[in-house]
Amino acid sequence: MYNVIAVTGYKPHELGIFHEKHEQLPYLKYAIKKKLQHLIENADVRWVITSGQPGVELWAAEAALQLKSIYPGLKVATLAPFYNQEEFWSDPIKELYLYIWENSDYTDYITKRKYENPSQLRLKNQFIIDKTDALLVLFDEYTEGSPKYYLNYAKMKQEAANYEIVYLTPDEISDVIRELQEDDSWN
Secondary structure (H helix, E strand, O other): OOOEEEEEOOOHHHHOOOOOOOOOHHHHHHHHHHHHHHHHHHHOOOEEEEOOOOOHHHHHHHHHHHHOOOOOOOEEEEEEOOEOOOOOOOHHHHHHHHHHHHHOOEEEEOOOOEOOOOHHHHHHHHHHHHOOOEEEEEOOOOOOOOHHHHHHHHHHHHHHOOOEEEEEOHHHHHHHHHHHHHOOOOO
16 A cells, blocks of 8 residues: 555656657557556545646546546645746647646745756655656656656665655557557547
């Protein structure tokens, strides 16, 4: 059982997704939502925390906000690493981030200043892992990418304490895609 879960995963470009109309994105979002719902029901998750980074984090926060209609006790927190992290993002990503920020139950900045250096991102990873009971991560051990930085801290905490790392795997996503493609009511 874990009440507070961090969520992270690949950035859109690491998944080959370069726009919101990518044909595989609805399937990926559905897989994230399905995994979160499973954890809410089976692990007693009450808080979903992200830093609001583009990709899996924003999609997971969006899914968690949608799941609040089914689970009214669910809370969403967005802990940005620094002020104005969305400043240079494309408009669709910036709009989603602002929607998530405005609808989160709790928001804050981990470093109370604008971006200065990469240490702010490392601090963000460590801070969020320290404040959570588990990490849900979309990660494939055969594909390098940004989730490895979160995983480094999560694995250290797992060795030192009772910290759970839950993976959303490419195989699970493939299963969801097959399931939805066989479902005539999907789309």
